[in-house]
Amino acid sequence: MQNTKIVMARRPVGEPDDSCFSTVHEEVPELEEGQILIKVIWLSLDPYMRGRMNDVKSYAKPLQPGDVMPGESAGVVLQSRSARFVPGDHVTIHQGWQSVIVSDDTDPRLMKVDLANGTLSAHLGVVGMPGRTAYFGLQELGKPQAGETLVVAAASGAVGSVVGQMAKLLGLHVVGIAGGADKCRYVKEELGFDECLDYREGNLASALAAACPRGIDIYFENVGGDVTRAVGPLLNKGARVPICGYVSNYNDDDISKSALPFQILKDLPEVPEHRFFLVSEWFERWPEATRQLGQWVKEGRLKYRESVGEGLEKAPEYFRGLLRGRNFGKQLVKVADE
Ligand SMILES: NC(=O)c1ccc[n+]([C@@H]2O[C@H](COP(=O)([O-])OP(=O)(O)OC[C@H]3O[C@@H](n4cnc5c(N)ncnc54)[C@H](OP(=O)(O)O)[C@@H]3O)[C@@H](O)[C@H]2O)c1
Structure with a gap:
């Protein structure tokens, strides 16, 4: 063979x-x-x-x-x-x-x-590595509370789509960011986010301000770069930023010279609670996440x-x-x- x-x-x-x-x-x-x-x-x-x-x-x-x-x-x-x-x-x-x-x-x-x-x-x-990443990153580092506002980019993607839908299940106001009208429509109409903004269209900072009238309590970081720069000034006191990844930088010629989210966040007047995490930190609890995510899929509460x-x-x-x-x-x- x-x-x-x-x-x-x-x-x-x-x-x-x-x-x-x-x-x-x-x-x-x-x-x-x-x-x-x-x-x-x-x-x-x-x-x-x-x-x-x-x-x-x-x-x-x-x-x-x-x-x-x-x-x-x-x-x-x-x-x-x-x-x-x-x-x-x-x-x-x-x-x-x-x-x-x-x-x-x-x-x-x-x-x-x-x-x-x-x-x-x-x-x-959805029930594998990316779903578990959303499950643990949101719950353990995002520490979501009903009524808070969460923003997540790459919102139609493997991780982002689960983050936003879980946050909706937990009673948060959820704003997604995605590339293009089709993805934004899907995120809002099919996945049930409250809003989804196309970062390639218009002015993201002002669109975010309008979509998040009470500021942002959790920014689940997937992309970095200009999206993080637009989110930064809207973060509330006590905001949490689980740093899952920064895909907009991955193809940079020399990523060691790039302004990564850690830098962008540290330069804010009020530095939010933030850290990079790996899904493997909760390796022992992976079966729990797979079962719960699978249950939500079966119940039609989690789409992918x-x-x-x-x-x-x-x-x-x-x-x-x-x-x-x-x-x-x-x-x-x-x-x-x-
Ligand atoms: N820490 C961990 O343990 C862990 C585990 C899994 C994944 N991750 C991270 O989670 C993030 C999402 O991963 P995923 O697997 O769910 O991928 P995904 O969202 O399914 O696919 C990647 C998406 O990134 C967006 N993107 C690509 N280039 C971009 C750019 N220049 N600016 C803004 N957005 C861009 C695109 O969505 P749009 O068209 O909407 O822009 C693309 O569809 C990544 O940063 C990844 O590294 C981390």
Whole structure:
């Protein structure tokens, strides 16, 4: 059996073009005791992958040329020499852009999927890593209170859509920010946010001021840059800013020289409570989040969209699209049929 994998061929400066990736085909080795063989069906594309391509100090080791692109995928066990898995089991695993994965059954990032909580692909999105990020980031760092005002950008995306809908369930006034009229309409009409503003149109600062008459109590930071600059002056005393990411900076030529949200927030006359967080801080509680998110989906209280790209070889193209906002909902690549 052949595995296809996509490796980082060279480090990008700015947007990663095709020369930054190469496709490698290799023979899949025989299983050893305690291993399983997984056929990948879905690959998740996530903004953080761009950061891993830089040679800068971060929470994770930078990729080296020749390393497989990182990422989580969902698939089905084809063969097992493990007592814990049988062929047919559905799993998620974090072993990068590959079509077939051989894994030790002790890999901490190999997880059995319970389809009662959602579809296989949803385990990479709304009930998976991005959903959990919203769940913990909002509750633990946002500390939401009914009646408060929350603003979140990339509002139609995997994380932002869950943040805003959860905040609505908790009784907050919720304002989304998204790129383009279609995304804004979806966020307001389908997801039920109170308002959604198109940051590419008109004056975001004045539109935000009008949409947030009582100021902003929680700004869930997904994008950074000009959006953070527009939000900053409207933050109330005691505001909280969970810093989840800053996707507008990820393709900067040299991110170490960029004005990141930490800097923009520290320059405000009243500095809000803020810190960067990783979803893995609550690793022990992931099953709780998946169950709760899955329950809300089943009850129709949490909606989601997926942007499905076809074919592992095209992952670089979809990845570039994600960092330009071409995705509409969770970006997935369909690697094989279920
Ligand atoms: N800390 C953690 O543990 C953790 C875990 C998961 C994700 N994250 C972070 O959460 C954020 C959202 O990730 P996601 O997976 O949910 O992705 P996503 O929102 O589904 O997709 C990325 C979105 O970012 C927006 N975007 C891209 N370039 C932009 C720019 N220059 N300015 C403003 N917006 C831009 C686009 O939406 P628009 O078209 O609406 O602009 C795009 O659709 C990212 O910052 C990511 O790094 C953090």
